[in-house]
Structures are given as structure tokens and as C-alpha cells.
Amino acid sequence: MTRPLDPVGSVKVKLGLLVAASVLVASIVATVGAAGGVPIWLSIPVTIALALAVTQLLASGMTSPLRQMTAAAARMARGDHSTRITDTSRDEIGELARAFNRMAADLEQVDRQRRDLIANVSHELRTPLTAMCALLENLADGVSEPDPATLRSALAQAERLSDLVADLLDLSRVDAGAVPLHVEPVVVGELLASAADEFQYGDRDVEVTVAVEPADLTVEADAARLRQLVANLVDNATRHSPAGGTVSIRARRVDDGWLLEVADEGPGVAPDSRARAFERFGTLAETEGGGGTGLGLAIARWVTDLHGGTIRFVDPEAGHAGARVHAVLPLTAPPTRDRAPVAAPKEIPVPDTSAPTPPSATPPPLPSMTDSLFGGLWPDRGEPGRPRLLAWAVGVGVLAGMALPFHDLGLGTFLVLMAAGLLLFAASPRRRRPFTIACAVLCTLLASTALIRDAEWIVILCLMAGGAIATMALTDARNVPGFVISAISWPLAGLRGIPWLGRTVRMLTGTGHGIAVVRTVLWSVLGLTIFAFLFMSADALFAEWFSGLVPDFGSADFAVQVFVAIAVGGIALAGTYLALNPPEVDTVRWESSPVAKRFEWLVPALVVDAVFVAFLVAQAAAIFGGRDYFERTTGLTYAEYVHQGFGQLTVATALTLFVVWAASRKASRETVADRTWLRVALGLLCVMTLLVVASALNRMALYQEAYGFTQLRLLVDVFEGWLGLLVLATIAAGWRLRGTWLPRFGLISGAVLLLGIAAINPDAWIADHNLDRYETTGKVDWYFLSQLSDDAVPTMESRLGSESECALTTDRRDDASWLEWNLGRSRAEALGVETDTLPDYATACPGQTDD
Incomplete structure (x- = not known):
């Protein structure tokens, strides 16, 4: 498999081409975005993502030999030396891969020789030891x-x-190819009789017969090696012969020298197994009942080849069953010479390293380029490719490109969110869990605010909360560190999921590399462009049809739509991988051991308690002393006092939760006294924090009565109430000294509170309370009311008479698309209230204030 930069002969040149390609792609995308008026907050991420995609495509091929070598080295450390590296590159990395292949082949051969030596010695020692023990x-x-x-x-x-x-030294030289033969006259009949005599004291109930023609047959050979040959053949035959059977050894002169035949009465050897029987460890378990180490016949062939002969299985004689071996040997053994090791006839030859590794060589599985970054926390579990999910994510991007740009939040936004949410739900292996289902329902409710409310501020907050809930459900996060890791895991999934995307593309296209897809797309686009423009210039009807089917690629609107489609499609694809292979977020913990002495945490906690007591005493003095006492003591008006303190009290509430968390982690819980002090000190702090929350809420209520109601004041009011709810939950958890459920409760309760704000129609609620204040005090900020969303229009229209034109102004477009539909906007349009000009609030609208 070739890679796009394989023909380049230098790593430096490849790096230069890589940088040039990435810069070129980034420049083109940035230029198109700038010409199309794409916002910079959208243009920059898409440009970076596409440039990184090109870099990954080219860099993956450059570094794949190095990653293959990493995997191969790990396998070699475990004893597997069969791995070879793809070495089609012509640069320095390719040279390194070829050198690695040569080294791996040498190590494989040396390791095989070592193992074969041990096996040979063990096999050869067994037969005489068995016979001697029996004797x-x-x-x-x-x-x-x-x-x-x-x-x-x-x-x-x-x-x-x-x-x-004594032959151990000779055996050590067998695989090296240097094997001495001590040639001498050998009387075949005596040799065979002596070999047969060795088996008469064994425990096998088999008779061994010997027949030699002529009886005085004498050959020039190595007697010890011939004894090896006969002993191994007879040992194999007796092992597979039935009890009471006969093994016959025959020798006779033939035209090419002399023939040694060993036959038994066993099950025989199937024709298709005969050649394999002489391989190392090629036992006859499948044909003759098994047993042995599978080296005897391999050694027999080695001895035969040393003498320049041949050995093979032949068909048994007519009317007889069993295995029959013929070894044809010369009458005079050839002179000693260096020979290649024949004890392993099927040994894999050392490859020709001057040529690239053949296509049949299977490279080891490649470790991902991102494993070094995410391996421990976020391992790639080899999730198989999912072409359907990829197509679904692309569809979400296309839908977003059509529905989101140039449209207000509404039905189109809801459809995109539902398509993306269903994709994540379908991809998640946890989708059947009750918690995941509950999160899916909550996310659907949060997304539906785009259908119900026109107030973008609350819709956007709900969508952000929905994203946090979805991430928590996908990663199954349970603690605060897990929430943090989950929050950053979604954008990082775009990088971590590159290997999975590659597997998906290969399944989808049947190609071995993503470069084939790129080539296909480029040639298709080129062909479409050239021939479409030719035919459009030649035929007006075709030009009209083509223009109606294909968008205007040169328009600014299309550029924005493409950028949005790429961005949303990429986010959906990253979320899909996050759902398929979430990181192990629960493994990340803020480890902390309890302190040795109780006072180390108790004294700071009691000091904070004392500060809270002093604050609450001051609050009581301010309440019972009255405003005159307060203004005389502090020099501040009560309005200034209320406005000044709310923010600080909110921060104090949040910090109190942190203090409780830190103290609970440092406090020991071994004894009853430890647990009692923990409950009392932190419980008292939480109770006083609830009083601080009540004080903060009271101050905000007074401030709103004095200066009016706004979205921000409502939001911070609800936020302070949410902190109070967390304090109550902390008290409940502290009483049982078990608070693993607290982080999830905090996140879900915050999302539920946002849904509650959306449910009360916040802009209408704010308008209603401001109008109540106007009726009571005669003061109102008409300009602020006019900037409220369409959600407030029905309330203001029903309560304002002649003064309605002071608040009911709108910049509603006449060409609004059905994708922008939502309930709030629809109700405002049904009332038909629409004023395009702003009045002079100072003269035309009574009670105008700038609160």
C-alpha cells in the first residue's frame, strides 16, 4: 500500500510539503470565509480543523513506519519475530524500515535455531534413556x-x-550449515539389527523385523547419522503401531544406490499429510494418533539430505495397511560440505531487503498517532467503523447549514438539535440505562425552549445546559473532576476519533487509505465543474436546470452555510465518537488523605463559623436598628447598601461550598468523635450559609423594587437560590457522610431551574413586574421594555392602553422563514402589534427612568 508522499526521497522535503499543504488549505479556507462574510469565531475553528485534517492525512503516512516499528518492537519483546514493516517509502524512514526488516529476519532465524537445538537434544536423549531405564x-x-x-x-x-x-557441538553447527560426516564402511545388516535390538526392551508391544538384500550389503556413510535415521523412523513406526503389531525394516540395492524401508501396521498417513509430516513439529496427530514432539521425521530427513538422498512416504503394499517410508541413499556418501540447515525445511527465507516488502506481508496493527496523548485516560479500544453514523453526522451538518444561518432560533434549531441528539443517543452503548434515558428526556425539554420562547438569553442558557447534561450522560461522569474532563473531552474527541474515522472511511469506500477518497472527490468535483460549465454555456435550458439544482457557490450566503455545516457536522461527529468510546473520566480524582490531627481542619472551619456568626449579628442589628441607625452608622443609604452587598454574598455562598468540600476531604472519620465534630462544625456553617442566602435574596428583592426587574437580576436571583439548594443538599449528604450523588444533583438541578425560568416566560414575568412597579411608583424604563422579546408582547399589550406604543416596538422581519417559528413569536404576530419607530421617551412616555 503506497502513501501519497512515498516517492519523495527526503524527510525534510516531506515536512516542507506538509507545511505547504497545510498553509495552502488554511489560506484558501480563510480567504473564502473572509470573502463570504463568515464570522471570525466560526471561520477560525473551521480553518484550523481543515488544516489539521490535511496535516493528519499526510503525516499519518509519513510516520506509519515508525508506529509500525513501535508495535513490532513490542511484539519482538514478547518473542514474536515474524513482523515486517511496510518499507515502500524512499526516504530515511524507509531505509530505517528496511534495516528493521533485516534485523527482524536475522533475529527470527537465530531464535528458531535456538529453539530447534533444544528440541533436537531433548528428542535425541529420550530414546536411549527410555531403553536404558526399561533395561x-x-x-x-x-x-x-x-x-x-x-x-x-x-x-x-x-x-x-x-x-x-559429544554431538552437542555438532548440533550447534547444524543450523549454521557446517556438519561433518565421518564416512566409513557400514554393514547395513548389522546396523539395522543393532537399531532394532534397542526397541526390544521398551514398553511397546511391537515386534521389529529386519531384512537386508543382499545380506552383506555395505555402504560408505556416517554410521552414527544412519543410526539416527533408522532409530527415528523405527521409533515413529512403533509409536503408531497397534499392540502386537509388527514393524518391518528392509534394505536392498536399487539402481540409484540402496533403499531403506520402514513399514508399520498403524492407521497410515493420508496423502495430503505426507509432505507436512517431515516438517519440524509436523506430528502425525491427525493421521496416526499423535504423540512425540514432531522432530523425529524432520531429523530423519536432515540425515537423509546430509547423505545426498531422499525420503518420503509411499503407499502401503497391496492388501496391507499402515505407513511406509522409503529413504533412497547413495552407496557412497558425498564429501562433507557446508549445507543450509535442512532440519527446518519450511523455514521462512530471509527476505531480499533490496526490494520493498511484498504486498502479502501483513504489517502489525498501527498504534494511533494520538495514543501518546490520550492512551492512559482515553484508550482506543478498536471501535469498528460505523458508516451509518458517519452519514448521520454529515446529514446533521447539512441540515444545520440550511437551517441555522440567517435564521433566528426556532423550529430549525430544534430540528438540528433533535437530529444531533438522536445520533448521540443511538451511538451510546449506555442508551438503555435509566440515567441516560432521563438525561435524554431532560435534554429534549431544554432543546424545546427554542420552540417555545423568543427570549434568546434563556434559550441559549438552556441549550448550554443541555450540552453539559448530554456530555455527562455520554461519559457517565460522577464527580467534579469528571465534569471538567467531560467538558474538554468533546472538542478533543475530534482529534482522538481520527483512527475511528479512518476505519469508518475504509469500510465505506473499501480503500486502504483516506487518500483514495480525497482523489476520488477531487476528480469528481473537477469533472462536474468542467463539463457543467461547458454545457451551461452551450444550452440555456440546461443552465436554468443546473442553476436550480446547484446552489450559487460564489455567494456569501453559501460560504456561511458551508462553514456552519462543517462546524456542526464536525461537532456531531466528535460527539458520536465520544458516545462510542468515552474516556475513563472517573479514573481522574483529586486524591487527598485525611490530616493527622483533628485541629488542622477543625480550627479553620470554626474560624469561618465565627466570621459567619459576626456577620449574622450585624444583619440582625441592621434589621432591628432600623434604617436611621444603619445610615447613621455606615454613612450609606439603604439602596446603596443593598446594591453593594449582593454580589459579595453570592461569592461567599459559593466559597462556603468549597470550604465544606475541602474540610470534608481532610477530616478523619474513623472515630465517633471525628464524625460528630465533622457534622457539627460543617453543619453549623451550612445552616448559617442558608441565612446568608436568605439575606442575599432579600437584598435582591429590595433592589428590584427600587430599580426594577431585568433578565440579569432574575438570573442571579435564581442562581443564589440554586446555591441555597446545594447547601441544603450538602446538609443532607453531610448527615449521612456520603455525598457521591451531589455533583450530579447540582448539575441536574441547575438545568431544571433553567427549565423553570423558561416555563414562567421570563420576559413576560419581568414586564409584568415592571408594570406593577410602574402602577405603584409611576416609574418605568420604557426603552428596556421595548427591548424585551416577543414573549412579553401579549402581557404588555393586555396591560397597556394608550401607552402601548412606548413599549411595543419591534424589528420583526416580514420575510421570516418557517425555520424561525416558535410559540412566543407566533403569539406576538397573532396580536398584530408592530411599531417600527422608537418614540421620544422623555416627552411621549410618562415615568421614564434609566434604572
Whole structure:
């Protein structure tokens, strides 16, 4: 498989081309965005994303040999030396890959030789040891008499063991190719009789017969090697012969030299297994019942090849069953010479490193380029490609490109959010869990605010909360660190999911690399552009049809739509990978051990309690002393006092939650006294914090009565109330000393409170309370009321008479699309209230204030 930059012969040149391509793509995209009037907050992320995509496409091919070598080195450390690296590149990395392949081949051969040496020695030692043990057992049990013949047989086995030990040096040179043959006259009949005699004391109930024609057949060969050959063939035959069976050894002269035949009465060897039987470890388990190490026949062929002969299985004689081996050997062995190791005939040859690795070589699985960044926290579990999910994400991007640009929040926004939400829900393996289903329902309700409310501020807050809830459901985050990791994991999923995207593209296209897709797209676009413009210039009817089907690529609107489609499609695709393979966010914890002494956490907590007590005493003095006492003491008006303190009290409430969290982590809980002090000190602090919350809410109420109601004041009022709710939850958790549920409760309760704000129609609520204040005090900010959304129009229209034109102004477009429909906007349009000009508030509208 070739890569786009493989023909380039220098890494430096490749890096230059990589930088040039990335800069070119970024320049083109940025120029198109600027010419199309794309906002910079949208243009910059899309430009960076596309430039990074090109960089990834080219850099992946450049670094893949290095990543292959990393994987191969890990496998070699585990003893697998069969891996080869793709070395089609012509640069320095390609040279390194070819050198790595040569090294891997050498190591594989050396490791095979080491293992084969151990196997050979073990196999050769087993036969004489077995025979000697059987003979000695017969002598010890009195079955056999220690006559000279028996002792000579035992001595022969001992001598054979000695010879095998002496041959260890020869065996160490077998695989190196240097094997000495000690050629001498060998009487075949005596050799075969001696070999057969070794098996008569074994535990196998098999008779071994010998026949030689002519009886005085003599050959020039290495007697020890021939004994090896016969012993291994007879050992294999007796192992697979039935009890009471016969193994026959025959030798006779033939035209090419002499023939050694060993036949048994076992199940035989199937024709398709005969060639494989002589391979190392190629046991006959499938055909003759198994047993052995699978080295005997391989050694037999090695000895045969050393003498310049051949060995093979042949069909049994007519009317007989079993296996039959023919070894044809010359009458005179060839002179000793260096030979390639023949004990492993199927050994993988060392590849020709001057040529690229053949296509049949399978490279190891590539570690991802992002594994070094995310491997521990966010491992790539090899999630298979999902072409349907990719197509779904692309569809979400296309829908967003058509529905979002140049349209207010409304039905189109809701459709895009539902399409994206269904995609994430379908991709998540946790979609059947009750918690995930509850989060999906909550996200749907938050997204539906775009259908109901025209007030963008509350809709946007609800959509942001929905995104946080969705992320928490996808990652199954349970603590504050998990929330933080989840928040950054969505944008990082666009980088972490590149390997999965590559697998998906390969499944979708059937290609081995994403460059094929790029080439296909480029050639298709080029062909479409050239021939479409030719035919449009040649035929007016075709030009009209084509213009109606294809958008105006040169228009600024189309550029914005493309950027939005890419951005939203990329976000949906990143969320899809986050759903398929979420990071292990719960593994990230703020580890903390309890302090050794109780006073280390208790004294600071009691100091904070004392400060809260002093503050509450001051509040009581201000309340019971009255405004005169307060203004005389502080020099501030009560309005200034209220306005000054609310923000600080809100911060104090939030900090109190942090103090409780920190103290609970440092406090020991081993004894009853430890737990009691923890509950009392922190419980008292939480109770006093609730009083601070009540004070802050009271100050905001007074401030709103004095200066009017606004969206920000309502929002911070609800925020302070939410902090009070968290304090109550903290008290409940502290009583049981178990608060793992608190982080999720805080996030979900905050989202529910936002839904509650949306449910009360906040702009209408604000308008209603400001009009109540106008009726009571005669003061109102008409300009502020005129800037409220269409949600407030029905309330103001029903309560204002002749003064309605002071508040009911709108910049509503006449060409609004159905994609912008929502309930608030529809109700305002149904009333038909519309004033395009702003009045002179100072003269035409009574009670105007600038609160």
C-alpha cells in the first residue's frame, strides 16, 4: 500500500510539503470565509480543523513506519519475530524500515535455531534413556539376568548417550550449515539389527523385523547419522503401531544406490499429510494418533539430505495397511560440505531487503498517532467503523447549514438539535440505562425552549445546559473532576476519533487509505465543474436546470452555510465518537488523605463559623436598628447598601461550598468523635450559609423594587437560590457522610431551574413586574421594555392602553422563514402589534427612568 508522499526521497522535503499543504488549505479556507462574510469565531475553528485534517492525512503516512516499528518492537519483546514493516517509502524512514526488516529476519532465524537445538537434544536423549531405564528396571526386578548380552545392550545405550552429548557441538553447527560426516564402511545388516535390538526392551508391544538384500550389503556413510535415521523412523513406526503389531525394516540395492524401508501396521498417513509430516513439529496427530514432539521425521530427513538422498512416504503394499517410508541413499556418501540447515525445511527465507516488502506481508496493527496523548485516560479500544453514523453526522451538518444561518432560533434549531441528539443517543452503548434515558428526556425539554420562547438569553442558557447534561450522560461522569474532563473531552474527541474515522472511511469506500477518497472527490468535483460549465454555456435550458439544482457557490450566503455545516457536522461527529468510546473520566480524582490531627481542619472551619456568626449579628442589628441607625452608622443609604452587598454574598455562598468540600476531604472519620465534630462544625456553617442566602435574596428583592426587574437580576436571583439548594443538599449528604450523588444533583438541578425560568416566560414575568412597579411608583424604563422579546408582547399589550406604543416596538422581519417559528413569536404576530419607530421617551412616555 503506497502513501501519497512515498516517492519523495527526503524527510525534510516531506515536512516542507506538509507545511505547504497545510498553509495552502488554511489560506484558501480563510480567504473564502473572509470573502463570504463568515464570522471570525466560526471561520477560525473551521480553518484550523481543515488544516489539521490535511496535516493528519499526510503525516499519518509519513510516520506509519515508525508506529509500525513501535508495535513490532513490542511484539519482538514478547518473542514474536515474524513482523515486517511496510518499507515502500524512499526516504530515511524507509531505509530505517528496511534495516528493521533485516534485523527482524536475522533475529527470527537465530531464535528458531535456538529453539530447534533444544528440541533436537531433548528428542535425541529420550530414546536411549527410555531403553536404558526399561533395561535397568528388568534387571532390578529380576526379569532379566545380568548376562554379557544384556550388559552390552545397556553399555550401548550409555555409549549412545555419550555420543549424543559429544554431538552437542555438532548440533550447534547444524543450523549454521557446517556438519561433518565421518564416512566409513557400514554393514547395513548389522546396523539395522543393532537399531532394532534397542526397541526390544521398551514398553511397546511391537515386534521389529529386519531384512537386508543382499545380506552383506555395505555402504560408505556416517554410521552414527544412519543410526539416527533408522532409530527415528523405527521409533515413529512403533509409536503408531497397534499392540502386537509388527514393524518391518528392509534394505536392498536399487539402481540409484540402496533403499531403506520402514513399514508399520498403524492407521497410515493420508496423502495430503505426507509432505507436512517431515516438517519440524509436523506430528502425525491427525493421521496416526499423535504423540512425540514432531522432530523425529524432520531429523530423519536432515540425515537423509546430509547423505545426498531422499525420503518420503509411499503407499502401503497391496492388501496391507499402515505407513511406509522409503529413504533412497547413495552407496557412497558425498564429501562433507557446508549445507543450509535442512532440519527446518519450511523455514521462512530471509527476505531480499533490496526490494520493498511484498504486498502479502501483513504489517502489525498501527498504534494511533494520538495514543501518546490520550492512551492512559482515553484508550482506543478498536471501535469498528460505523458508516451509518458517519452519514448521520454529515446529514446533521447539512441540515444545520440550511437551517441555522440567517435564521433566528426556532423550529430549525430544534430540528438540528433533535437530529444531533438522536445520533448521540443511538451511538451510546449506555442508551438503555435509566440515567441516560432521563438525561435524554431532560435534554429534549431544554432543546424545546427554542420552540417555545423568543427570549434568546434563556434559550441559549438552556441549550448550554443541555450540552453539559448530554456530555455527562455520554461519559457517565460522577464527580467534579469528571465534569471538567467531560467538558474538554468533546472538542478533543475530534482529534482522538481520527483512527475511528479512518476505519469508518475504509469500510465505506473499501480503500486502504483516506487518500483514495480525497482523489476520488477531487476528480469528481473537477469533472462536474468542467463539463457543467461547458454545457451551461452551450444550452440555456440546461443552465436554468443546473442553476436550480446547484446552489450559487460564489455567494456569501453559501460560504456561511458551508462553514456552519462543517462546524456542526464536525461537532456531531466528535460527539458520536465520544458516545462510542468515552474516556475513563472517573479514573481522574483529586486524591487527598485525611490530616493527622483533628485541629488542622477543625480550627479553620470554626474560624469561618465565627466570621459567619459576626456577620449574622450585624444583619440582625441592621434589621432591628432600623434604617436611621444603619445610615447613621455606615454613612450609606439603604439602596446603596443593598446594591453593594449582593454580589459579595453570592461569592461567599459559593466559597462556603468549597470550604465544606475541602474540610470534608481532610477530616478523619474513623472515630465517633471525628464524625460528630465533622457534622457539627460543617453543619453549623451550612445552616448559617442558608441565612446568608436568605439575606442575599432579600437584598435582591429590595433592589428590584427600587430599580426594577431585568433578565440579569432574575438570573442571579435564581442562581443564589440554586446555591441555597446545594447547601441544603450538602446538609443532607453531610448527615449521612456520603455525598457521591451531589455533583450530579447540582448539575441536574441547575438545568431544571433553567427549565423553570423558561416555563414562567421570563420576559413576560419581568414586564409584568415592571408594570406593577410602574402602577405603584409611576416609574418605568420604557426603552428596556421595548427591548424585551416577543414573549412579553401579549402581557404588555393586555396591560397597556394608550401607552402601548412606548413599549411595543419591534424589528420583526416580514420575510421570516418557517425555520424561525416558535410559540412566543407566533403569539406576538397573532396580536398584530408592530411599531417600527422608537418614540421620544422623555416627552411621549410618562415615568421614564434609566434604572
